[in-house]
Amino acid sequence: MQSASKFKVGLVQMAASPDAEDNLARAVSFIEQAARLGAKVICLPELFRSQYFCQREDAALFDLAEPLPGPSTETIGRVAREKNVTVIAPIFERRAAGLYHNSAAIIDTEGNVSGIYRKMHIPDDPSYYEKFYFTPGDLGFRAFDTSVGKIGTLICWDQWYPEGARLTALRGANVIFYPTAIGWHPREKEIHGAEQHEAWRTIQRSHSIANGVYVAAVNRVGHEKPADGAAGIEFWGSSFLSDPFGVVIAEASTNREEVLIGEVDPARIEEVRRNWPFLRDRRIDAYNGIDQRFLDVIEEHE
Numbered sequence: 001m002q003s004a005s006k007f008k009v010g011l012v013q014m015a016a017s018p019d020a021e022d023n024l025a026r027a028v029s030f031i032e033q034a035a036r037l038g039a040k041v042i043c044l045p046e047l048f049r050s051q052y053f054c055q056r057e058d059a060a061l062f063d064l065a066e067p068l069p070g071p072s073t074e075t076i077g078r079v080a081r082e083k084n085v086t087v088i089a090p091i092f093e094r095r096a097a098g099l100y101h102n103s104a105a106i107i108d109t110e111g112n113v114s115g116i117y118r119k120m121h122i123p124d125d126p127s128y129y130e131k132f133y134f135t136p137g138d139l140g141f142r143a144f145d146t147s148v149g150k151i152g153t154l155i156c157w158d159q160w161y162p163e164g165a166r167l168t169a170l171r172g173a174n175v176i177f178y179p180t181a182i183g184w185h186p187r188e189k190e191i192h193g194a195e196q197h198e199a200w201r202t203i204q205r206s207h208s209i210a211n212g213v214y215v216a217a218v219n220r221v222g223h224e225k226p227a228d229g230a231a232g233i234e235f236w237g238s239s240f241l242s243d244p245f246g247v248v249i250a251e252a253s254t255n256r257e258e259v260l261i262g263e264v265d266p267a268r269i270e271e272v273r274r275n276w277p278f279l280r281d282r283r284i285d286a287y288n289g290i291d292q293r294f295l296d297v298i299e300e301h302e
Contacts, residue, residue: 008039009241013218024072039259040147073091092133103118151176170279
């Protein structure tokens with residue numbers, strides 16, 4: 001369903017405690033707050049029900065996973081129905097024994113799970129050992145119908161890949177949400193922190209520009225340390241909404257829990273795409289090779 005009317009989105013920037021039930025209860029409270037502020041689509045951060053457990057490899061942590069639909073979506077579904085809002089709820093999905101995904105459930109205004117996105121790009125970096133836990137997504141890049149039009153969602157590491165944003169936009173999404181868990185390794189912050197943060201912000205604004213869509217990045221806050229006593233990750237917050245020309249129209253703090261509200265205007269998408277018709281001028285006849293890992297041999301063609 002498409003809409004020509006403006007609408008508000010709510011980006012829930014929250015910290016995570018070790019208590020999953022507490023995290024869920026606070027997420028519900030933030031959703032209710034966003035609804036009171038007029039948000040019609042509300043997005044929670046990546047893996048919101050727990051602290052970021054991928055800082056270490058521990059098979060016992062698979063116990064954090066749940067099915068879709070499941071307990072979290074049932075609880076959030078009740079508030080979505082009551083408040084007449086759509087909620088993007090990122091879930092550690094247990095699909096089957098030994099098969100887990102980093103997923104996002106789209107919960108509609110009736111309280112039902114109307115769509116699922118499974119994270120496609122899975123990192124394996126120091127303190128981000130996601131390949132141990134998550135199977136890469138197999139549902140592709142999708143756009144979901146909502147009461148205010150089509151939206152898309154990708155998850156965290158997906159945000160560095162222009163292909164994912166492009167395919168989501170080509171499926172009709174007017175807003176791409178990126179629920180996220182990203183921050184600084186404390187030992188790197190002083191030297192590299194500013195440039196890391198700016199690269200993260202810039203790549204997502206570029207998705208707005210290249211595709212003529214709104215982009216909403218939704219991050220957590222807080223300094224979380226794993227049980228092994230490592231330095232942990234200082235999550236940098238900074239959730240934001242950028243418009244179809246990459247202008248940041250709403251931005252949260254680096255260190256506080258808050259509900260960020262921003263307005264989406266479909267007319268702005270129309271305006272930008274008419275004047276910067278990147279989708280029109282794509283050379284779809286000339287992109288052979290984009291589906292290859294790397295082009296080792298370049299053939300000469302006369």
